[in-house]
Amino acid sequence: MALPRHLKNGLTPLEIEFLAENEPIEIAAAIDTRQDLELIAGTLPPLRPLQLSQVPLWLAISLKKKHKCSIVPPQWMSVESLQKSLSDEQEHLQFSTLPYHYMETAQILLENACDDIPSPDSVRKLLKDLRETRQAKARMGVAELDASNVQMDNIGLMEINEIRPFFTKAFYELQKLKPAGQALDTFGGSTQDYGGFDGTASLGSTLPETSRFNRSTTHGSRGDAR
């Protein structure tokens, strides 16, 4: 098929990382481009040495790898901020407010710009604790899973991805167990007709209406619980 099977359960972690790389971040350039950067996503003003600029994360990393910039880590990634998030996380049932791409951004920065991050080991440790606390919350969501709705504000995209296949499949199977009366119409109410039966094997349609036999369609006993 045009899309390999492993891509059919939502996005892959790499794709989510790719999306996070579109997010803006602040850098101090060590290069003078002397010209606008005319990107397809829009034009960036020239990068000047030691001047702070907002650029997409992917661009920041690309420059960083060539030692052409240093990255200003976002406020929420500071030790104090993460400590506060962690205590919020442990105190409340809801997810604490972290950026949608917090896991990806943090991992990309720790991997490629570790020297720009103050006390990276504490940051790593805090992120790990945060992640574990939040993971447990995400899993708890399963208990609320019903055929109506589940609300999960502030969950990160990578966290969603981790539980998505399980949640969506479970949701679908639950609906199948609902009694027939609650069964859902097939396609927005309009039944599609694709020709139906023909030939003799399907003689349902070649027979005259049942009224000919003057017989109601209820027959056979409906089994009961025993």
Next chain:
Amino acid sequence: MEDYYDIDSILAEDQNIKCVFHRSIPGLAWLEGGQDDVLKAGSRIDIPFWLARELIGHPQGSVEMEIETPDFYGTKVRNGLRAEATVVDLPKLCPHFFRFGAHFLQIIEDPKLGEVLEKAFKDRLQTTMDHTQSGGMSNTTEYLQRLDETERELYKAGLESSASVHQWNQHSFGRIRSAGEVLLKRKLA
């Protein structure tokens, strides 16, 4: 909602159930493995669910029949599921316990059974989910043996996605792999 090409759905219907016809039917004795010609009225016979469903639901009228609720949806099992759903060994009862239940509920009226199945399914979800995140723990395999086919598929899906995030966390991505590697990886998963 059912898909024509869904193998799981096809297999879930392949479950024998007990039926009784109210009239004798010449020419169908072989249904109960008999040598004679006539299938006698009142004989209790085992037929696949996929056949029973079409016979009992036929709009033009066929011989009246009765379908029995299988033992694995009987009082004993229901009580067990109500008490502690996670310890019930479902595949021992019926490999497609829930999916077959969904099919079966379409032809009989038994709201209680629907409730029991739905609740049991929900009760077991949390435990199954937890196991997807602790793959390889000692008590995992024992619990997994008690899962029915639908739950197994769920477990597999959950394990795959949590493993892929874990792998990403370990920085083991980013390198282009050959198609062979990708296919091989999937086989091992």
Next chain:
Amino acid sequence: MYGEEASKLAREAKRTIDHFPPYNDPLVRSITREIRHLHETCQSLIREYNLQREQAEEEARRRWQEQQDQNSQPAAASSSSSSSATTAHGSDRSDPNHTTLAMLEPITPLSSRKQYRSLEALTHELVQPMTELFWTKYMVHDTPLQRNKRILMAYHFQRLEKIKELAWAYNSLSDSSRRLLSPDEIVFFQEYERSCRNKYTNLPEFQELDLGLGLMISPPKEVFITVRVLKDCGDIVTESGSTLSLKKNSEHFVKRGDVERLINQGYLLHVA
């Protein structure tokens, strides 16, 4: 029991969902044989039923006539009875290629509603029990037939999904994959590549995109990457037009797009 071979095939499909087993020709053939047999049986059940029903209807009409004769005006009823007999078979709607159920046009209304109902009731009384038996026997054979067909469709459907995955991942069938396919599947693979995949990916507006890039639709990280050559590839021409000589065990810092396909095919290893 009918349908057992088909169940075997369904279980095989389930078991092999993650790999690619050879085409199970013997099982497919034996299931199609069973379908033909079931169809024959259904056809003869229909013929038998039509015959029985005609006789029953004739019988009902005869009894009804007798009843009429014994009652008041025998002459008035006889003409209308013969006209209903000629329209009874509805031959204009039957398909000459198949055995069909006899079609019964509405019986010509008679002067008295009471008389009319009694003929209908008589017919019903005689026909109904045999209709019940017929439908039961018919469904006992038609249901496995439809199920056999469904399983064959599902089996072939699942294989097509895998064949298409191969077609997007590779440009041609390797000998080892070829051995797993039936001759019809090989034809499909070629037809799919030619008239579906290639027609679309070769559209002029998509030229820059390299849509048919194997399994490698993962997000780009770096434009330039380091690769090691695992198998000699000879010289390749890069996108920018220069030539790159890829000898076994050499390492190169190259543009990702130039070598992605070779990595996919296992010629190169992406080192860093």
Next chain:
Amino acid sequence: MSDYDDDMLHGGFGAQIPSVEPEAQIDPSQYLLHLTQAWINERAAPDLLQYEEDSVTNLLARIEEQTATIDELDSGTETAMIISILYQTELERVKFVLRSYLRTRISKLERYCTFILADPSSRRRLSRAEVAYAENYLRATTQHYHNSFLSSLPPSVQPQDLEVFDRKLSMVSQPPLDEAVFFRVVADIGDFQISEEDTLLLQPGQIYILRYRTVRVLLQRGQIELI
């Protein structure tokens, strides 16, 4: 380059690339943002969404322009070299989104091919090239099922588009609209009816899991984004 048909040529967008100036009214960055979200929506939705013709056309044109720009860049200095690499990196990123978007659509198109071609409202959501693709694909698969086993069965058993059994199980697969989706609210929607009894107060930033059929209309209006 020689094996595409007339219908595919006309079905494309290449011929229709508008000759508007880059600065003309629409902010060029919007197309990329828009298509990136369309790609995510397409990956998450059970059915095939509206083809984003404007964004695709525009981005294809931008790719061509940018490729030309890169070729013209003087790569004599280190700075120029770095700018070139940045441009090329972004170019690869844009191509990736487009590629994955188009192939995601093809994959769903194949899965529900017969239905999409027969259902007018689904069919309207395709590009002309996709319609041609679907028709060729349907021909190839129909032929394959026929050759593999249907041809050896009685004619009345051969059709591939029937409803079987009394419960109207159709041989034609339809998108499973009752599947659950994760979505993020991006507009102030207010009270929204999710079932006969329940309404939800939908406000920007919230994240929910709901039945796709229920929220499809919100997606069409651009009030939610699938995730």
